[in-house]
Amino acid sequence: MTRTRLLFAGADEYLATFVEAARTLPEIELLPYEPGLDLKGIDYLLMWRPVPGLAAALPDLKAVFCFGAGVERLLVNPDLPAHVPIVRMVEPGLTQVMTEYILWQTLRHHRRIWELEEAQAEGRWAPHWYPAAWDRPIGILGLGELGQAAARKLLDFDFPLRGWSRHRKDLAGVQSFAGAAELPDFLRGLQILICLLPLTPETTGILRAEHFALLAPAASLINAGRGGHLVEADLLPALDSGQLQAASLDVFSREPLPPDHPFWRHPRIFMTPHNASDTNPASGLREISRQISRHRSGLPLEHVADRQRGY
Amino acid sequence: MTRTRLLFAGADEYLATFVEAARTLPEIELLPYEPGLDLKGIDYLLMWRPVPGLAAALPDLKAVFCFGAGVERLLVNPDLPAHVPIVRMVEPGLTQVMTEYILWQTLRHHRRIWELEEAQAEGRWAPHWYPAAWDRPIGILGLGELGQAAARKLLDFDFPLRGWSRHRKDLAGVQSFAGAAELPDFLRGLQILICLLPLTPETTGILRAEHFALLAPAASLINAGRGGHLVEADLLPALDSGQLQAASLDVFSREPLPPDHPFWRHPRIFMTPHNASDTNPASGLREISRQISRHRSGLPLEHVADRQRGY
Numbered sequence: 001m002t003r004t005r006l007l008f009a010g011a012d013e014y015l016a017t018f019v020e021a022a023r024t025l026p027e028i029e030l031l032p033y034e035p036g037l038d039l040k041g042i043d044y045l046l047m048w049r050p051v052p053g054l055a056a057a058l059p060d061l062k063a064v065f066c067f068g069a070g071v072e073r074l075l076v077n078p079d080l081p082a083h084v085p086i087v088r089m090v091e092p093g094l095t096q097v098m099t100e101y102i103l104w105q106t107l108r109h110h111r112r113i114w115e116l117e118e119a120q121a122e123g124r125w126a127p128h129w130y131p132a133a134w135d136r137p138i139g140i141l142g143l144g145e146l147g148q149a150a151a152r153k154l155l156d157f158d159f160p161l162r163g164w165s166r167h168r169k170d171l172a173g174v175q176s177f178a179g180a181a182e183l184p185d186f187l188r189g190l191q192i193l194i195c196l197l198p199l200t201p202e203t204t205g206i207l208r209a210e211h212f213a214l215l216a217p218a219a220s221l222i223n224a225g226r227g228g229h230l231v232e233a234d235l236l237p238a239l240d241s242g243q244l245q246a247a248s249l250d251v252f253s254r255e256p257l258p259p260d261h262p263f264w265r266h267p268r269i270f271m272t273p274h275n276a277s278d279t280n281p282a283s284g285l286r287e288i289s290r291q292i293s294r295h296r297s298g299l300p301l302e303h304v305a306d307r308q309r310g311y
Numbered sequence: 312m313t314r315t316r317l318l319f320a321g322a323d324e325y326l327a328t329f330v331e332a333a334r335t336l337p338e339i340e341l342l343p344y345e346p347g348l349d350l351k352g353i354d355y356l357l358m359w360r361p362v363p364g365l366a367a368a369l370p371d372l373k374a375v376f377c378f379g380a381g382v383e384r385l386l387v388n389p390d391l392p393a394h395v396p397i398v399r400m401v402e403p404g405l406t407q408v409m410t411e412y413i414l415w416q417t418l419r420h421h422r423r424i425w426e427l428e429e430a431q432a433e434g435r436w437a438p439h440w441y442p443a444a445w446d447r448p449i450g451i452l453g454l455g456e457l458g459q460a461a462a463r464k465l466l467d468f469d470f471p472l473r474g475w476s477r478h479r480k481d482l483a484g485v486q487s488f489a490g491a492a493e494l495p496d497f498l499r500g501l502q503i504l505i506c507l508l509p510l511t512p513e514t515t516g517i518l519r520a521e522h523f524a525l526l527a528p529a530a531s532l533i534n535a536g537r538g539g540h541l542v543e544a545d546l547l548p549a550l551d552s553g554q555l556q557a558a559s560l561d562v563f564s565r566e567p568l569p570p571d572h573p574f575w576r577h578p579r580i581f582m583t584p585h586n587a588s589d590t591n592p593a594s595g596l597r598e599i600s601r602q603i604s605r606h607r608s609g610l611p612l613e614h615v616a617d618r619q620r621g622y
Contacts, residue, residue, distance in 0.1 A: 013438075093443060096469060100444070103468075104418035107411055120582045123575040125567030127324075127586040132404060132594075133411065156467060157414075158407060256436030264434040271431045275438040283443075 004044060004292050007058070009033035011048035011067050014281070021281035028289050044292060047074065055079040063087060063301055065288050067279055069094060069146060070226060071305045072199040086305040091287035093280020095149045101224060101276035102150040102194060105248040106159075108270065109192050109220035110136055114246065133158045137216075139190040141206065142197035142225065143169045143176070144311075146277075150196065162186055166202075166309075187214040192222065198311030199226035209234040218245040224276045227252040232263075239268050250276035315355060315603050318369070320344035322359035322378050325592070332592035339600050355603060358385065366390040374398060374612055376599050378590055380405060380457060381537060382616045383510045397616040402598035404591020406460045412535060412587035413461040413505060416559040417470075419581065420503050420531035421447055425557065444469045448527075450501040452517065453508035453536065454480045454487070455622075457588075461507065473497055477513075477620075498525040503533065509622030510537035520545040529556040535587045538563040543574075550579050561587035 006028050008018060015032055022030035031042070033051060039058050047054070048067035055061060056079040065087045066074050074086050107113075111130050119126040136159055140147045143165040154161055155173045163169060164186040168178040177186035180202070187193070193215060197203045207223060208231040221244055223230050232253055238244040246268040252261075255274050263269050295301050305311055317339050319329060326343055333341035342353070344362060350369050358365070359378035366372060367390040376398045377385050385397050418424075422441050430437040447470055451458045454476040465472055466484045474480060475497040479489040488497035491513070498504070504526060508514045518534060519542040532555055534541050543564055549555040557579040563572075566585050574580050606612050616622055 017440075096444060100418055100422065100468065103414060104422065104424070107415035107418075111411065111415065113415070116583050116586070119584070120575060123570040123572075125584045127584045127589075129328075132591055133407060153467065156464065157411065259434040261434075264431060272427050273430070273436045273438045275427070278438075280443055 003027060003029045004289075004296075005029045005031050005042050006065075006288065006292075007031050007033055007037075007039075007042050007045045007047075009045065009047045009051045009054055011046075014048075014067070014278070017281045018285065021285050024282065025285055025289055027293070028285060030285075044288075046288065050074060050077040050079065053079055055084070056081070063291075063295065065089065065291070066305070069098075069144075069277075070198055071311060072226065075305060075307060075310065082307070085301050086307075087291060087301055088303045088305055088311070089279050089284065089287075090145050090303045091279060091284045093283040094277050095145060097280070098146045098196075098224065098277035099149045099153050101250065101272070102196075102222065103153050103157075105222045105224075105270070106138065106154065106192060106194070108248065109222070109246055110159075112245075114268065134160065136160070136191045137162065137189060138192040138194065139164065139186055140174075141193070141195045141203075141229075143171065143174070144196070144198070146224075147196040150194065159192075162190065183211070184214055187211055189214075189216050190219060191216045192220045194222045195225040195229050197225045197229060199228045200310030202310075204228045205231050207231065207234075209238060212238045212243050215243070218242055220245055221247040223247070224250045227255065235269075236262065236266070239266065244268075246270065248272075250274055314338060314340040315600075315607075316340045316342050316353050317376075317599065317603075318342050318344055318348075318350075318353050318356045318358075320356065320358045320362045320365055322357075325359075325378070325589070328592045329596065332596050335593065336596055336600055338604070339596060341596075355599075357599065361385060361388040361390065364390055366395070367392070374602075374606065376400065376602070377616070380409075380455075380588075381509055382622060383537065386616060386618060386621065393618070396612050397618075398602060398612055399614045399616055399622070400590050400595065400598075401456050401614045402590060402595045404594040405588050406456060408591070409457045409507075409535065409588035410460045410464050412561065412583070413507075413533065414464050414468075416533045416535075416581070417449065417465065417468075417503060417505070419559065420533070420557055421470075423556075425579065445471065447471070447502045448473065448500060449503040449505065450475065450497055451485075452504070452506045452514075452540075454482065454485070455507070455509070457535075458507040461505065470503075473501065494522070495525055498522055500525075500527050501530060502527045503531045505533045506536040506540050508536045508540060510539045511621035513621075515539045516542050518542065518545075520549060523549045523554050526554070529553055531556055532558040534559070535561045538566065546580075547573065547577070550577065555579075557581065559583075561585055 043062040046065045063085045069089050071088050138159045139162040141164050143163040151174050162175045164177045169176045207229050248270040250272045354373040357376045374396045380400050382399050449470045450473040452475050454474040462485050473486045475488045480487045518540050559581040561583045
């Protein structure tokens with residue numbers, strides 16, 4: 001068997017676990033990028049943060065695998081030749097952990113867990129009331145791989161569910177809204193709004209005051225898309241006014257978020273450090289290996305980003 | 312239509328919402344208990360905390376509906392004539408919210424959410440690692456209505472699942488263990504242990520040091536059964552030694568737990584005030600109404616507690 005050389009770049013914090021996982025895949029030779037490496041004969045690149053000049057310096061590059069589901073940084077990388085396909089990461093491990101994050105955050109807001117935490121800190125026995133899941137409409141912005149997986153789990157918990165995407169989707173149990181014109185009807189009266197969109201010019205800043213105003217009073221926001229989806233200046237006023245009761249944020253306009261940013265210590269902002277979901281080393285590499293073997297046998301790659309569409 | 316009089320007692324904190332919900336059920340006349348009430352002609356009683364002398368003073372009592380799933384307090388109530396069936400509460404609202412609690416707590420322990428919360432409090436950007444769900448064996452003590460519902464949801468998240476009960480159960484995807492002899496094999500190596508047992512002489516104190524010692528190192532405990540399942544004196548040493556990494560407790564030996572109890576302020580004990588699950592007023596009363604109409608037409612009541620078995 002010919003081993004495929006897969007160059008690994010721009011994700012140093014994940015290197016050790018991926019090298020370890022690659023040991024179980026004899027068909028893949030995982031090659032950590034380092035300056036001075038001979039780049040000839042390397043067909044495939046796995047990259048997260050673009051390494052300046054790297055893609056342009058690979059004479060035999062046939063495809064780039066993005067380390068995550070969101071490819072917006074690779075799409076604007078000037079080094080990447082237009083003919084080289086960029087593959088979004090779609091693998092069961094990534095989907096699984098994102099679904100965990102969405103359910104855990106949704107239950108946090110549904111059950112107003114902060115009230116129980118505050119009561120515990122004060123040694124106060126204070127059972128509290130919350131509506132039934134079936135009385136709590138939830139909306140998901142983005143019905144791709146991750147949005148659909150989250151929708152299935154939320155439906156299992158009997159939440160009434162709406163979804164919004166570029167084109168209408170036919171998903172059992174999900175009321176589907178499409179395009180800018182239907183966004184207000186999608187948002188109106190939602191108690192929990194979840195963002196799992198790709199970042200494109202159309203979706204940048206979609207989480208903003210005028211849209212918060214359409215939600216139910218004291219709604220909750222969960223952003224696991226990209227920092228650029230949220231107009232950060234609109235969040236604190238919405239929390240202060242009670243328009244939003246709380247927000248869970250995994251992504252930020254600057255990452256790492258500077259330590260003096262007011263989000264860190266706000267009692268109703270629940271932050272995770274872009275850690276909602278990660279590609280699983282084992283299942284992620286198996287998926288790349290599957291795609292490479294399809295590609296080598298002449299079949300088209302799957303989940304290729306559309307440069308025009310932006311994801 | 313003859314309206315059925317249902318006496319409501321021992322759950323004053325829920326009275327208002329149940330009176331409200333009963334308005335939508337014309338076949339039920341909800342009668343709040345108060346001293347001096349004429350008790351003749353009352354066939355059915357809905358009770359949570361036993362009201363001393365009440366059951367014995369109802370000359371026409373045909374059945375008692377327990378307000379919750381756990382009937383241990385009603386079973387030892389000397390007022391209740393042995394021929395009067397005690398019905399455990401099994402209704403979709405109660406099951407639903409218990410399942411929410413179990414999933415939310417499981418995800419808390421699976422993802423070690425406290426690490427993220429501590430990092431946020433310190434303004435520290437600290438992505439962290441956690442195993443895949445499929446590498447995290449979970450065990451449920453008790454595979455009744457609530458245990459089975461929780462099992463189905465946990466299986467959807469790909470956790471390897473074991474269950475322990477009095478008799479072996481045949482549940483797809485759940486490795487079933489039965490009886491005292493198989494308890495050690497059930498416990499061995501579990502990373503998260505969930506208790507949803509009824510409280511009986513056999514299950515009292517089942518959450519204790521010798522059983523914690525069989526779990527994986529740094530395992531998690533979730534107790535939504537009864538306070539009597541946990542040997543409370545064994546919990547702090549297990550947390551201090553690292554045998555347990557954390558515990559979620561909804562139930563306690565004394566409720567409300569006294570404000571000076573050391574559990575309140577332990578950083579790895581996540582407390583809720585016997586609030587994991589409540590009977591939903593609307594769906595709970597609909598279930599009682601359904602049972603009463605079966606009973607009136609000569610059919611047996613369902614979910615009747617077995618006084619011998621203890622639940």
